[in-house]
Amino acid sequence: MPNWLEPIERGRRPAAVRSASQRDGRITFERGVERYAENHVSPKNGRPYSQTSRDNIRGNLLGGPLRLFREQAGIRYIDEWTDAHAVGYLHWLQYDMGRDSATIKKVRSQLRQLALYAAEHLGAQAAVGDQLERLRVSSAPDERRPEEPVLTQGEADSLLRAAQTARDRLLVAMLLYTGMRPSELLALHEENIRLDRVPPIVEIRGSVHDADVTKTEAGFRDIPLTIGQKLLPKLIRVHLADPNRPVGASRLFLSSRMERDGRVEPLELGGLRTMLKVLQRQTGIKCNPYRFRHTFCTWCADAGMHMLHLQQLLGHASSDMVAYYYRGKTSDAVLQAAARIRF
Incomplete structure (x- = not known):
């Protein structure tokens, strides 16, 4: 009988097995x-x-x-x-x-x-x-990983300044100020950006996994582009007016790779992660797509946004997930929220 408890030597890959059909x-x-x-x-x-x-x-x-x-x-x-x-x-x-x-x-x-x-x-x-x-799976053995704190406003500004291109700056700002999932962000088309609306909005209608389906049924939503700031519409206009952007491009965010027919390939999740890793090395600020999502959730909640409104913005099926994404633990946020209460 094999001994399943026998330690596995880390760092070694088993020899590749060439399998026939x-x-x-x-x-x-x-x-x-x-x-x-x-x-x-x-x-x-x-x-x-x-x-x-x-x-x-x-x-x-x-x-x-x-x-x-x-x-x-x-x-x-x-x-x-x-x-x-x-x-x-x-x-x-x-x-x-x-x-x-x-x-x-x-x-x-x-x-x-x-x-x-x-x-x-x-x-x-x-x-x-x-x-x-x-078989029932227990969460008891899960290691308790330390939760990353939300980005400070200073850290967010540093990441935006460090972004090398108009595209990268817009990617960071969209993650930071809309709270959308990375798979939804990279699936956006130009027509999903509605700068003609008041306020201007971004329409979430699908993801890179499925153009017509988001992660949850609650995922079909419109997110204002001016939540807490007025930077996003300006960055979008700069990005769309970039002379290096291919004419007639459908996806909002493109990569630097070309398809066989000469068209530029859409930016994929791996490319987004690579870009954020470069920013992390340049600034020393740990950043990944979901730290931006935690930050957006916490900033909105601490500013007094109603839980149900925040649930709709994030595209969650229940308010329990909003509580998961909330990272506000400072007494200042509690004191400020209390100061807004009037009986």
Whole structure:
């Protein structure tokens, strides 16, 4: 029996396994996952998985941890994978490898869908069973990570000044002053910017994962571009008037790469993260898309915005998530809020 508690030597990748689509007339585990990722229909919206979802499935089910687990268990074919293996893997991944409960739940969902697909299309019934269906994931083992404080106004100004181009400055300002998700920001088209409205707004109608669907049903919304400041409309006009911007570009934010037909590719999430890492190195200020979202939420709440209004701006299905994003813990914010109360 393999010892699942035996420490794994960090920093070493298992030797790459070259997998054929079939061996001895049987479908390998790797090929089974590939077919599931490419052909399965999402249970949420009834549509094929997006490219981002397919990449996520491949990372979780073909990546190093599960490959190592299968190698130690001697599993090469999809019909050898059982629900007991899935449960054992999830326990090992959480309690020994230290993955948080949110990650475990995501992998559990993917393993459930893989089992259903394998049973229906690949003749592999062993992965479907009660053990995986009954598995409950506890958040108790999660490490308590220190919460990043919100950006100060001085830090926000420093990041805006350090941005090298009109595009990068607008990206930082949009994240900071609208609170939108990065996947929503990069999906924006020029027509989603309505400077003709009073006040000017940005229309959130989709994400880079799906042009017609946001993360939650509450995600379809309009966000004023003048919340707490008047900078955003000016930056948008400068960005759209940039002489280096391709004529007729549809997406609001473009990358520096060219497609085969000569068009400029849209900016992707990886490019946004790279840009923010450069800013972080230049300024020494830790910045990522969700620190901006926490900052926007906290600034608006401390300024007295109603919780339900803030929930709508952030695109949350419940006010519980607004409380999660709130990072105000200073007594000054409490005192200022109290000073506004009149009985």
